[in-house]
Amino acid sequence: MNHWIIAPVVLPAMVAPMLAYVMRHDVVLQRVVSLAAALVLSAIAAGLLVTAASGEVQVYRLGDWPAPFGIVLVLDRLSAMLVLLTAVLGVIVLIHASATGWDRKGRHFHALMQFQIMGICGAFLTGDAFNLFVVFEILLIASYGLAIFGGGEARLKAGLQYVIMNLAGSALFLIALGTLYASTGTLNIADLALKLREIPAEEAALVRVAAMLMMIVFAIKAALFPVQFWLPGTYALAPAPVAALFAIMTKVGAYAILRLHTVVFGPDAQAIGALPGDWLMPAAIVTVAIGALGVMGSKRLMPLAAFAALGSTATMMLAVAGFAPLAAGAALYYLVHSTLAAAALFLVADLVLTRRGSDLLAAQPATAQNGLLAALFFGVAIAVAGMPPLSGFLGKLLVLDALKDHDLRVWIWGAVLIGSLLTIVGFARAGSVLFWKSTAPGLEPVPNAPEPMPISPAQAAPSIAVLCLLGLLTVFAGPVMRYTDATAAQLFAPAPYIEAVLENQDGTKDPEDH
Amino acid sequence: MELIVAVSVGALTAAGVYLMLRLRVFPVILGLTLLSYATNVFLFATGRLAVGAPPVLKDGIEIYSDPLPQALVLTAIVISFGMTAVLVLIALGATVEAGTDEVNVPRKEDDK
Numbered sequence: 001m002n003h004w005i006i007a008p009v010v011l012p013a014m015v016a017p018m019l020a021y022v023m024r025h026d027v028v029l030q031r032v033v034s035l036a037a038a039l040v041l042s043a044i045a046a047g048l049l050v051t052a053a054s055g056e057v058q059v060y061r062l063g064d065w066p067a068p069f070g071i072v073l074v075l076d077r078l079s080a081m082l083v084l085l086t087a088v089l090g091v092i093v094l095i096h097a098s099a100t101g102w103d104r105k106g107r108h109f110h111a112l113m114q115f116q117i118m119g120i121c122g123a124f125l126t127g128d129a130f131n132l133f134v135v136f137e138i139l140l141i142a143s144y145g146l147a148i149f150g151g152g153e154a155r156l157k158a159g160l161q162y163v164i165m166n167l168a169g170s171a172l173f174l175i176a177l178g179t180l181y182a183s184t185g186t187l188n189i190a191d192l193a194l195k196l197r198e199i200p201a202e203e204a205a206l207v208r209v210a211a212m213l214m215m216i217v218f219a220i221k222a223a224l225f226p227v228q229f230w231l232p233g234t235y236a237l238a239p240a241p242v243a244a245l246f247a248i249m250t251k252v253g254a255y256a257i258l259r260l261h262t263v264v265f266g267p268d269a270q271a272i273g274a275l276p277g278d279w280l281m282p283a284a285i286v287t288v289a290i291g292a293l294g295v296m297g298s299k300r301l302m303p304l305a306a307f308a309a310l311g312s313t314a315t316m317m318l319a320v321a322g323f324a325p326l327a328a329g330a331a332l333y334y335l336v337h338s339t340l341a342a343a344a345l346f347l348v349a350d351l352v353l354t355r356r357g358s359d360l361l362a363a364q365p366a367t368a369q370n371g372l373l374a375a376l377f378f379g380v381a382i383a384v385a386g387m388p389p390l391s392g393f394l395g396k397l398l399v400l401d402a403l404k405d406h407d408l409r410v411w412i413w414g415a416v417l418i419g420s421l422l423t424i425v426g427f428a429r430a431g432s433v434l435f436w437k438s439t440a441p442g443l444e445p446v447p448n449a450p451e452p453m454p455i456s457p458a459q460a461a462p463s464i465a466v467l468c469l470l471g472l473l474t475v476f477a478g479p480v481m482r483y484t485d486a487t488a489a490q491l492f493a494p495a496p497y498i499e500a501v502l503e504n505q506d507g508t509k510d511p512e513d514h
Numbered sequence: 515m516e517l518i519v520a521v522s523v524g525a526l527t528a529a530g531v532y533l534m535l536r537l538r539v540f541p542v543i544l545g546l547t548l549l550s551y552a553t554n555v556f557l558f559a560t561g562r563l564a565v566g567a568p569p570v571l572k573d574g575i576e577i578y579s580d581p582l583p584q585a586l587v588l589t590a591i592v593i594s595f596g597m598t599a600v601l602v603l604i605a606l607g608a609t610v611e612a613g614t615d616e617v618n619v620p621r622k623e624d625d626k
Contacts, residue, residue, distance in 0.1 A: 130586060137593045144600055148607070156608035160539070161617060163601050167546050168534065170597070174553045174590055181583065182560040 002051070005060040005075045007044045008083050008125065009135075011037060012118035020111035031098040034110035038090040041117065045084035052080035053483065055490060057500035059127070067127075067501045068188035074127035074501060077487040078332070082124040082255060085336060088469070089248055089343055090117045092462045096347050097241040099458035100354065105150040105239070112149070115142035116245060123252050127501055129180065129187040132256065133173050136221075140166050143249065146242040147234055158237035165230040169220040176213035183207045190501035192264045193494055196271055204271030211265040211272050215280065218260075221253025222317055223310055225286040232294060235306035240350030243306070247342035250313040251335055254320055258328065263494040267323055280321035281408055285415045287314035292419035295426035301359040304430055305349045308384045309342040311419060315386075318412055319399045328488035330398035333481055337391040337473060341383040344466035348376045351459060352434065357450045361430050363437035365445050368452040372460065374435035379467045381427035386420050391473040396420065398481070519559050526552035539605040539615040546601065550594035557587045 015037040023029045051058065052075050060073040094113060096102075103109035119139025126132050144166075148159035181187055183206045184195040199207055216227065223231040231250070235243045257280070265272040291311020298304035316338050319331035353359040355367040367373065379390075386392035396416060403412050473480060490497070526548050533545025561580025569581035609615045 130589075134589065134593070137597070141597065141600060144604065148604060151607070151611070153608070153611040156604065156611050157618070160601075160604050160608045163597075163604055164534070164542055164546065164617065167594075167597055167601065168549065170594075171546075171549045171553045175556055177586070178553075178557040178560040178583070181586075182562075187582075 001060055001064075002058050002075070003060070004044060004048060005058060005073050005125065006062075008041060008048070008087070008121035009073075009118055011041055011044070012114040012121070016111045016114035016118065019114060020108050024108070027104055030110045031094075031103065034114060035091065035094050035098070037114065038087060038094050038117070041121075042084070042087040042091055045080070045087040048075055049080040049084050051075070052077050053486075055486065055496075057490075057497050059500050068186050068191035071131045072127040072188065072190075072501055073125040074189075074497065075125065076497060077483065077490050078255070078259070079124045081332070081336075081483070081487060082251070083121050085339060086117060086120045086124070086248055089245060089339060092343065092347075092466055093241050093245045095458065096244070096350070096462040097239075099456065099462070100241070100350065102150070102239055102241050102350075108145070109149060112142050112145045113245070115139075116146060118142075120248060120252060124255060127189050129189055129192065129260070130177055133170070133177060136173065136252075137170065139249070139252065140170070143242075143246065146245070147238045149239050149242060155237045158233045162230050162234040165220065165227075169217055172213060172220075173217040176210050176217060179206060179210035179213065183210065188501065189260065189263055190494075190498040193266075193269075193498055194502070196264055196269050199271045201270045207271045208275060211261070211276065212279070214260060214265075215257060215276050218253040218256045219280070219283065222250050222257065222313060223253075223287070224280070224283045224314065224317060225290060226283070228287055228290065228310060231310050232303055232306040235309060235346075236300070236302040240302070240346045240353075243302075243309075244343040244346040244350075247309060247339045247346070250309070251316075251339055254313070254317060254331075254335065257317075258320055258331070258491065261323065262328070262491045263497060266492070266494070274323070277321050277323040280317065281406070281412075284314050284317040284321050285408065285411050287311070288318065288415040288419045290314075292422035292426075295423045296429075298426070298430075299361055301349050301353055301361060301430065301434070304361070304426065305342075305345045308345060308423060308427075309338075311423060312338040312342055312384060312392075315396065315399060315416060315419075318416070319402055322403050322406060324402070325485070325488045325492045327399075327402040328491055329481065329485035330395070330402040332484035332487055333391075333477070334395035334399055336480070336484075337383075337395040337470065340466050340470050340473070341380065341390075341392060344380045344463055344470070345384050347463045347466065348373070348380050351455060351463065352377065355450065355453055355455075356434075357446065357448060361433050363433055363440065363443060364449070365443045366435070366438040369455050370435055370438065372455060374431065376460070376463050376467070377431055377435065380463075381424075381431060383467070383470050385423045385427055387424065389474060390467075390470050391477065392470075394474060394477050515563055515565070519555065519563060523552050523556050523559070526555070537617045539609055539617060542617060543598065543601060543605060547594075547598060550590070550598070554587050554590055554594075557583055557590060559583075 019030050058075040062071045119135050122135030144163050220227045261276045291307050294307025316331050316334045319327045383390040383392050386396040530545045530549030533541040561583035564579040567577045567579040569579050
C-alpha cells in the first residue's frame with residue numbers, strides 16, 4: 001500500500017490542532033506553519049498525480065481491513081488531479097489572506113483553513129459513500145466557521161442561512177445513504193456498483209429514489225437550480241479569500257455526481273438508466289441563465305463575483321450532465337479553469353473593495369494604483385466571461401463541442417452563448433464604473449473612504465499567480481486535455497476501479513507492501 | 515412495529531420541515547433537530563427491524579440484527595449534535611448582532 005495516499009487528509013488534520021492550540025497567540029508563526037503545510041501538501045499532491053497519471057488505480061485500506069468491510073481511500077486520475085487543485089488553491093488563498101491581514105480579523109483562521117482543506121481532500125479521495133458523508137461534514141463545519149469569519153450582522157445572517165441549508169442537505173444525504181444501504185446492503189462505492197447492477201429493473205424503484213436523493217444533495221453543494229439560492233448570499237458576504245477557497249466547494253458536489261453517477265449509478269446500470277442526466281441538464285441550463293442574469297443585475301461587486309462563480313460552475317455542470325466520456329473530459333478541463341478563475345475574481349474583488357471602502361458599483365474618486373487594479377480586474381473578467389486568450393474560452397468551446405449532439409443542444413448552446421454575452425456586458429459595465437468613471441474630474445469624495453493603501457507585492461502576487469496559472473492552462477491545453485480525457489475514460493470504464501478496491505486482498509499481509 | 519416506526523419517522527419529518535419553514539431562528543433549530551431525529555430513526559430501520567436480536571456473533575443464536583446501521587446512526591448522532599451546537603452559536607450571534615431572530619438577510623439601504 002502506498003501510504004502517501006492518506007497524507008492529504010492526515011497532514012492538515014495534524015497541523016490544524018497545532019495551529020489552534022499551540023500557536024494560537026502568534027499569528028506570524030501560524031502563517032508560516034500553515035503556508036508550509038499547504039506547500040508540502042501541494043508537493044505530495046503533485047507526487048500523487050505523477051503516480052496516478054499512469055492510469056493505475058491505487059487503494060489505501062484504512063487499518064488494512066479488507067473492502068467492503070473497511071473504509072478505503074482510492075487514488076485515481078480524477079482524485080489526484082482534484083487534490084492537487086485544492087492544495088494549489090490553498091497556497092494561493094493562504095498567501096492572500098496573510099498578506100491582506102484577513103487572518104487577523106478573528107481567531108483560528110489558519111486552523112479552520114486546514115480543516116477545510118482536509119475535508120475537501122478527503123472528499124476527493126474516499127471510496128466509501130458513508131465516509132463521503134463524514135468528510136462532507138468536516139469540510140462543512142470548517143466552512144461554517146470561515147463563512148462567518150470576522151463577524152458582522154449581514155455576514156452572520158448569511159452564514160446562518162448557509163448552515164441551515166446544509167444541515168437540511170445533510171439530513172437528506174443520510175436518508176439517501178440509508179435508502180441505498182437498505183436496498184443494496186453496502187456503502188462501499190465499488191461494491192455498490194456491483195450490487196446495483198444485480199438489481200433487476202422492475203425492482204429498482206427504491207434504488208432510483210436513492211440515486212435521485214443523492215443527486216439532489218450534491219446539486220445543493222454544486223448550487224444548481226432550484227437549490228442554488230444559498231450560494232450568492234453566502235459567497236457575497238463571506239470574507240473574499242474564503243469565497244476564493246469556496247470556489248472549489250461547488251466542485252466537490254460536481255465531483256461527487258461525477259463519481260457516483262458514473263461508477264455506481266452509471267448509464268449502464270439498468271436500474272437507473274439515463275435518469276440523472278435527464279434531470280441534471282435542465283437544472284444546469286437554468287442555473288447558467290441565473291448566473292448570467294445575476295451578473296447583469298448586481299449592484300455590488302461581491303454579488304457580481306458570486307453570480308459569476310455560480311454561472312461558471314453551472315457551465316461545467318452542463319458538461320457533467322452530458323454523462324459521456326467526451327463531455328466529462330471537457331467538464332474536468334472547465335472545472336480547473338472555473339475554480340481558478342472564480343478564485344482570482346474573489347481575490348481581485350477583495351483588493352478593489354478594501355481600497356474603495358465599499359463594494360457598491362458606483363463612481364467614486366479613483367484609488368491609488370487604479371491602473372493596476374483595473375488591469376487585474378480586466379484579466380479576471382476575461383477569464384470568467386470566457387473570452388480569448390484565457391482558458392475560459394477554450395473550456396467553453398470544449399463544453400459546447402462535447403454537447404453538440406445532445407437532445408437539448410439548442411438550449412445548451414443558447415444558454416452558454418447568450419449567458420456569456422450577458423456576463424461580458426455585466427463585467428464591462430462593472431469595470432467601467434469602478435475604474436473608468438472613477439477617473440472623471442469633479443467626483444465628490446466619499447465619506448468614510450479608507451486611507452489610500454498601496455498594494456504590496458505580496459498582496460498582488462496571489463491574484464497575478466492565479467492569472468498566470470490560467471495562462472499556463474491555456475498554453476498547455478493540449479497536455480491538460482489529454483490528462484482530463486484519460487481521466488474521463490477511466491471514469492467511464494469503472495472495471496479496474498472496482499477490481500482494485502475489491503480484489504487482490506486475500507487478507508494476508510504482503511511483506512513488500514509494508 | 516414497522517407501521518409505528520414509519521409513522522413516527524413521517525411525523526418527525528413533517529414537524530421538522532414545518533418548523534424549518536417558520537424562518538425564525540429558534541423554530542428552525544428545533545425543526546432541524548426533529549429532522550435529524552427522523553433521519554436517525556430511519557437509518558436505524560434500514561438494517562431491517564428486529565427485536566431482541568444481538569448485533570454481535572454469539573453461540574446458539576440464529577437471528578441477528580444488522581450492526582452496521584447502528585454504527586452509522588452513532589456517527590450521525592455525534593455529527594448532528596456537533597452541528598446543532600455550531601448552529602445554536604451562530605444563530606445566537608446573528609440574533610444578538612441583528613436584534614431580530616428572522617433568518618432572512620436584512621437588505622442594505624442603498625440596494626433598495
